Amino acid sequence: MNIQTVAVIGAGQMGTGITQTFAQFHYNVLLYDSKKEQLSKGVEGIRKQTEKLVQKGKMTQLEQESLIQRIVPVSTIKECRNANLVVEAAVENMDIKKEIFQELDQCVSSQTILATNTSSLSITELAAETTRPDHVIGMHFMNPVPVMKLVEVIRGLATSEETYQIVKETAESLRKTAVEVKDYPGFVSNRVLMPLINEAIFSVYEGVAAPEDVDHIMTLGMNHPMGPLKLADFIGLDTCLSIMETLHEGFGEDKYRPCPLLRKYVNAGWLGKKSGRGFYRYS
Numbered sequence: 001m002n003i004q005t006v007a008v009i010g011a012g013q014m015g016t017g018i019t020q021t022f023a024q025f026h027y028n029v030l031l032y033d034s035k036k037e038q039l040s041k042g043v044e045g046i047r048k049q050t051e052k053l054v055q056k057g058k059m060t061q062l063e064q065e066s067l068i069q070r071i072v073p074v075s076t077i078k079e080c081r082n083a084n085l086v087v088e089a090a091v092e093n094m095d096i097k098k099e100i101f102q103e104l105d106q107c108v109s110s111q112t113i114l115a116t117n118t119s120s121l122s123i124t125e126l127a128a129e130t131t132r133p134d135h136v137i138g139m140h141f142m143n144p145v146p147v148m149k150l151v152e153v154i155r156g157l158a159t160s161e162e163t164y165q166i167v168k169e170t171a172e173s174l175r176k177t178a179v180e181v182k183d184y185p186g187f188v189s190n191r192v193l194m195p196l197i198n199e200a201i202f203s204v205y206e207g208v209a210a211p212e213d214v215d216h217i218m219t220l221g222m223n224h225p226m227g228p229l230k231l232a233d234f235i236g237l238d239t240c241l242s243i244m245e246t247l248h249e250g251f252g253e254d255k256y257r258p259c260p261l262l263r264k265y266v267n268a269g270w271l272g273k274k275s276g277r278g279f280y281r282y283s
């Protein structure tokens with residue numbers, strides 16, 4: 001199948017990064033969000049990010065303009081009907097994702113691949129909501145999408161070999177490396193990353209060290225580009241909590257228990273960078 005038009009569902013941090021990346025590599029992108037303001041904010045964000053690339057001499061003005069022209073914001077899922085590939089990047093909530101998949105299944109061609117950027121939820125369970133479980137797959141991008149080289153490609157129980165190959169080749173056409181994993185909670189990326197972040201939060205919760213010091217230990221001592229608490233703020237503390245809950249529920253082991261301090265911050269609305277406050281403050 002020749003993928004020319006991609007629909008991205010959700011114009012948040014991940015959805016806009018995914019949109020920018022596809023448009024940069026000459027795909028036509030339909031960008032959908034149920035909230036009008038989020039849709040215009042998302043497109044504006046892509047414009048600003050790509051203007052920075054022009055200023056840095058990494059893209060010409062003409063390339064930037066045509067990149068933006070390849071993005072068509074749409075306000076209904078039905079308008080995604082001509083997509084060959086859909087990448088869903090809505091909120092990490094299984095019920096919401098199921099509704100989106102049911103609606104997509106009814107309006108796009110039976111050959112269209114339905115991919116989800118979920119960071120931990122079951123691909124197999126989502127696929128079961130559709131009449132094409134063989135065409136459903138996980139396509140998990142990392143944040144910031146235009147910069148990070150990995151796409152974790154997750155095979156659901158019924159994902160066909162053809163679907164897997166098309167998605168792998170599509171990820172490679174974006175100059176990313178596709179790594180194949182099976183469908184288990186948190187896949188590999190978040191099964192390894194989130195317990196690290198959760199443990200860093202436990203270190204603060206138990207008074208072992210201040211957030212800055214935990215981060216210094218991991219950046220200076222382990223050469224991580226960002227400390228785990230800054231990274232948690234960057235990912236979103238609500239997302240971190242929801243992934244830990246998926247791991248805890250999915251494996252039933254105490255080692256995945258979310259730290260009470262993480263839960264407290266989320267309840268307070270301290271969601272990290274996007275809300276202006278998490279383990280750090282952002283103006």
Ligand code: CAA
Nearest residue numbers: 049119141142143144145146147148189190225226231235
């Ligand atoms: N969008 C686009 N480009 C961005 C960006 C963004 N949000 N943030 C940074 N960049 C670009 C910068 O423009 C810069 O580009 P140039 O080299 O061309 O100038 C480059 O990235 C490096 O940025 P900086 O010099 O400003 O800062 P840095 O060297 O600290 O790098 C970083 C920033 C790439 C984000 C780096 O800190 C890093 O790798 N952090 C860890 C990121 C990470 O772990 N991501 C995975 C999160 S987990 C996830 O996404 C999955 C999940 O399910 C939760």
